[in-house]
Amino acid sequence: MKTKLFTLMAVFVIAALVLTACGGGASDAGNTGDAGDAGDAGMQEPTFGGASLADFEGAAGFVVVAPGDPIRLGASAALTGPIPEFGLDIAQSYQLGVHDVNAAGGILGHELEIDIQDGACDGDAATVVANGFAADPSIVAVAGGTCTGETFGLQPILQQAMIPHVTSSATNPKVTSEDCTVCNRVALNDDLQASVVAPYMFNELGLTQIAVMHDNGDYGLGLAELVQGYFEAAGGTVVAFEGIQVGDTDFRAALTKIAASEPEAIYFGGYATEGGLIAAQMEEVGLGEAIFFSDDGVYGQAFIDAAGAAAEGAFVSFPIGDEAAELNEAFDAAYEEMFGIAPDDQGPFHAQAYDAIALLADAIGRAAVADDAGLGYLLIERAALIEAIRATESLQGLSGVLTCNAIGDCGAGGIQIFQVQDGAFVQVSGFGMD
Amino acid sequence: MSTLTQPKLPTSERFSQLFGKYIYIAVGIIIVILLIGRIIFVARQESYPLSYWTFQVINGLVLGGVYALVALGYTLVYGILFMINFAHGEVLMMGGFAGFFALQYMTSIGWANGTALQSTLTIVFMMLAGMIVSVITGIVLERLAYRPLRGAPRLVPLISAIGASFFLQYTALLVFGAVPHNYRKPSVIDGVWKLGDSGIIISYTGAFIFITSILMLLGLFIIVQRTKMGKAMRAVAEDKHIAALMGIDVNKVIVFTFALGSALAGAGGVMLGLHNTVIRFNTGFLPGLKAFTAAVLGGIGNVLGAMIGSLLLGLLEALGPSALGLPTEYKDVIAFSVLVLVLIFRPSGIVGEVLSEKKA
Numbered sequence: 001m002k003t004k005l006f007t008l009m010a011v012f013v014i015a016a017l018v019l020t021a022c023g024g025g026a027s028d029a030g031n032t033g034d035a036g037d038a039g040d041a042g043m044q045e046p047t048f049g050g051a052s053l054a055d056f057e058g059a060a061g062f063v064v065v066a067p068g069d070p071i072r073l074g075a076s077a078a079l080t081g082p083i084p085e086f087g088l089d090i091a092q093s094y095q096l097g098v099h100d101v102n103a104a105g106g107i108l109g110h111e112l113e114i115d116i117q118d119g120a121c122d123g124d125a126a127t128v129v130a131n132g133f134a135a136d137p138s139i140v141a142v143a144g145g146t147c148t149g150e151t152f153g154l155q156p157i158l159q160q161a162m163i164p165h166v167t168s169s170a171t172n173p174k175v176t177s178e179d180c181t182v183c184n185r186v187a188l189n190d191d192l193q194a195s196v197v198a199p200y201m202f203n204e205l206g207l208t209q210i211a212v213m214h215d216n217g218d219y220g221l222g223l224a225e226l227v228q229g230y231f232e233a234a235g236g237t238v239v240a241f242e243g244i245q246v247g248d249t250d251f252r253a254a255l256t257k258i259a260a261s262e263p264e265a266i267y268f269g270g271y272a273t274e275g276g277l278i279a280a281q282m283e284e285v286g287l288g289e290a291i292f293f294s295d296d297g298v299y300g301q302a303f304i305d306a307a308g309a310a311a312e313g314a315f316v317s318f319p320i321g322d323e324a325a326e327l328n329e330a331f332d333a334a335y336e337e338m339f340g341i342a343p344d345d346q347g348p349f350h351a352q353a354y355d356a357i358a359l360l361a362d363a364i365g366r367a368a369v370a371d372d373a374g375l376g377y378l379l380i381e382r383a384a385l386i387e388a389i390r391a392t393e394s395l396q397g398l399s400g401v402l403t404c405n406a407i408g409d410c411g412a413g414g415i416q417i418f419q420v421q422d423g424a425f426v427q428v429s430g431f432g433m434d
Numbered sequence: 435m436s437t438l439t440q441p442k443l444p445t446s447e448r449f450s451q452l453f454g455k456y457i458y459i460a461v462g463i464i465i466v467i468l469l470i471g472r473i474i475f476v477a478r479q480e481s482y483p484l485s486y487w488t489f490q491v492i493n494g495l496v497l498g499g500v501y502a503l504v505a506l507g508y509t510l511v512y513g514i515l516f517m518i519n520f521a522h523g524e525v526l527m528m529g530g531f532a533g534f535f536a537l538q539y540m541t542s543i544g545w546a547n548g549t550a551l552q553s554t555l556t557i558v559f560m561m562l563a564g565m566i567v568s569v570i571t572g573i574v575l576e577r578l579a580y581r582p583l584r585g586a587p588r589l590v591p592l593i594s595a596i597g598a599s600f601f602l603q604y605t606a607l608l609v610f611g612a613v614p615h616n617y618r619k620p621s622v623i624d625g626v627w628k629l630g631d632s633g634i635i636i637s638y639t640g641a642f643i644f645i646t647s648i649l650m651l652l653g654l655f656i657i658v659q660r661t662k663m664g665k666a667m668r669a670v671a672e673d674k675h676i677a678a679l680m681g682i683d684v685n686k687v688i689v690f691t692f693a694l695g696s697a698l699a700g701a702g703g704v705m706l707g708l709h710n711t712v713i714r715f716n717t718g719f720l721p722g723l724k725a726f727t728a729a730v731l732g733g734i735g736n737v738l739g740a741m742i743g744s745l746l747l748g749l750l751e752a753l754g755p756s757a758l759g760l761p762t763e764y765k766d767v768i769a770f771s772v773l774v775l776v777l778i779f780r781p782s783g784i785v786g787e788v789l790s791e792k793k794a
Contacts, residue, residue: 084612249710
């Protein structure tokens with residue numbers, strides 16, 4: 001009886017394997033068939049500025065999009081890891097961005113398509129994702145990653161493959177640099193964030209002694225060090241500097257130690273889950289009076305959910321532009337219709353993520369070359385696309401008007417300070433508040 | 435081992451054996467002196483008040499209490515089957531999720547934040563839900579992943595356990611999502627005691643967890659030492675075959691052992707959820723690893739050892755960094771260094787491996 005079952009299962013497995021193999025083969029054959037048919041029908045081979053298709057097909061620095069084929073983007077989003085809410089929000093905004101580009105007619109008659117992979121907010125996971133994209137010659141550009149560490153994992157591989165990426169939420173200053181030609185972002189960097197936040201704590205809140213905590217990640221630690229530097233430069237004292245581990249849930253030992261140095265506030269560089277737990281556990285070690293202040297990785301509903309009542313009165317900073325209110329309303333409505341949740345309940349970085357797609361679509365539109373005879377072929381030179389992204393100027397996005405600089409920083413808007421009041425984030429400084 | 439007479443060794447080897455022993459002791463003494471020196475040095479420099487240490491001891495005891503509940507599951511199973519159930523952390527996670535949904539239900543009918551009695555019943559209901567789901571998980575695990583491999587070499591069920599651990603973790607990821615689920619503490623344990631002017635604060639949840647774990651550990655001790663089933667467990671631990679000849683249903687005893695360990699893990703999962711107010715698919719991994727460490731520290735297979743090892747590990751994590759003047763992020767480094775030191779000087783753990791007299 002058992003052997004019979006086993007044989008039956010084996011047959012099924014083999015049949016499944018054969019069928020899938022056939023499917024793959026058939027579709028491959030179909031693709032080449034298309035190109036062959038075009039030739040057989042007496043239509044001329046496409047040429048680009050006189051050069052024939054064969055010169056570019058398979059060449060590393062070029063992507064050839066056949067008639068009717070989509071232009072393919074890759075994306076790395078943190079769908080698991082410490083901030084899955086952020087990752088899902090960003091992934092959905094990518095999808096909406098692609099949907100909107102296609103609804104507006106696509107790029108030079110081609111649809112845009114996006115392949116979203118889980119970068120897990122982690123450099124190792126991102127390496128796997130990036131290798132997958134680098135091995136796929138049809139990937140034109142990559143949106144992401146969500147986290148700084150994840151983006152650091154993507155960059156060296158994408159640089160080698162000459163695939164440009166645009167991150168919407170990796171804010172460490174080192175994400176963009178002169179050495180990296182494929183690296184771009186539509187968020188504001190942490191140097192700016194720290195230079196706004198630290199003086200705000202010292203001057204506006206009147207804090208003189210703070211403790212700084214971080215999650216030992218590229219993003220959290222980098223930001224915490226910057227805030228420490230700016231806070232001390234403003235004249236304040238950092239009485240404690242403590243790290244925690246992502247994935248840990250009990251921070252009482254570290255907080256007890258911090259409590260002994262009697263800070264007036266705790267600044268935390270890191271993400272929402274850990275930030276929420278720290279805020280919630282502060283009261284239990286006698287830091288109930290101290291202010292919790294954090295960053296754009298903590299802004300959003302996830303923090304309020306995690307911290308519960310302890311979220312009340314907490315401060316965070318987040319970049320927001322003031323010029324695109326109508327566009328944002330339209331986006332919010334479309335997002336809610338498509339995914340059944342308001343974007344602000346899902347995560348904070350949707351405007352930037354949507355803008356990353358818009359920016360890529362715009363740059364591809366400028367860099368892509370149609371074939372001479374108008375057969376519907378598209379040639380994208382990778383080097384030209386990289387330059388086209390950096391040449392983006394005055395592109396109206398949800399997060400503001402985007403203009404890229406020489407090292408790929410395209411972020412718009414400014415750093416705003418928010419405070420949790422009655423269970424929701426309320427803007428307390430920044431644009432329109434003076 | 436001890437019954438065998440040692441063969442006579444050549445003088446030179448006897449010398450090196452003796453010499454090696456002295457080196458061990460010398461190195462041990464040097465390390466201890468260095469550690470004590472460092473602690474005294476730090477204590478004179480930092481001069482934390484007494485309330486600070488009390489605080490950290492409380493943190494450590496609560497943490498240790500939860501570790502103990504989980505560590506017992508490892509130790510019981512090891513004691514009887516000589517295998518490490520690496521999926522035990524996931525059993526804890528399943529219990530934590532069951533507790534979470536029980537809490538959601540009780541909140542929806544208004545009991546979680548209702549009268550003191552309703553709120554207490556909410557906690558009881560959560561604990562029961564967590565324990566029942568964990569027991570079911572544990573029993574199914576034993577039946578499907580371990581029993582078919584009972585005659586296999588010892589590494590085989592170990593691999594099966596690791597596979598089961600991944601299976602449960604990623605099943606939870608698919609079913610519950612990657613998003614953290616946040617516990618809202620029932621009103622009766624939401625709050626803190628402030629002890630006069632000393633500055634010491636004890637959270638209701640912390641006290642509840644510590645007291646409940648101690649009670650559960652006592653209960654377990656009574657089951658193992660005083661009941662008929664406990665006697666059967668000890669007999670099976672001693673020798674499965676002889677126990678079977680004596681009329682003990684070995685399979686039943688093994689299932690009972692898994693159920694007992696899983697129930698404690700389920701309770702631990704709910705408590706961990708209440709304490710840290712968050713649960714997600716990989717919540718069981720770190721506590722599972724720590725509890726396994728605690729079980730080895732105390733002496734794997736030994737119920738008392740697991741308890742002592744767990745409390746010690748909790749205290750080390752809370753007190754160690756401050757005592758040595760290191761940042762708290764080194765707490766795991768300190769805890770695991772102590773584990774290594776203990777294993778070098780006492781390979782069978784602090785208390786030793788004695789659920790039974792016989793070793794594998």
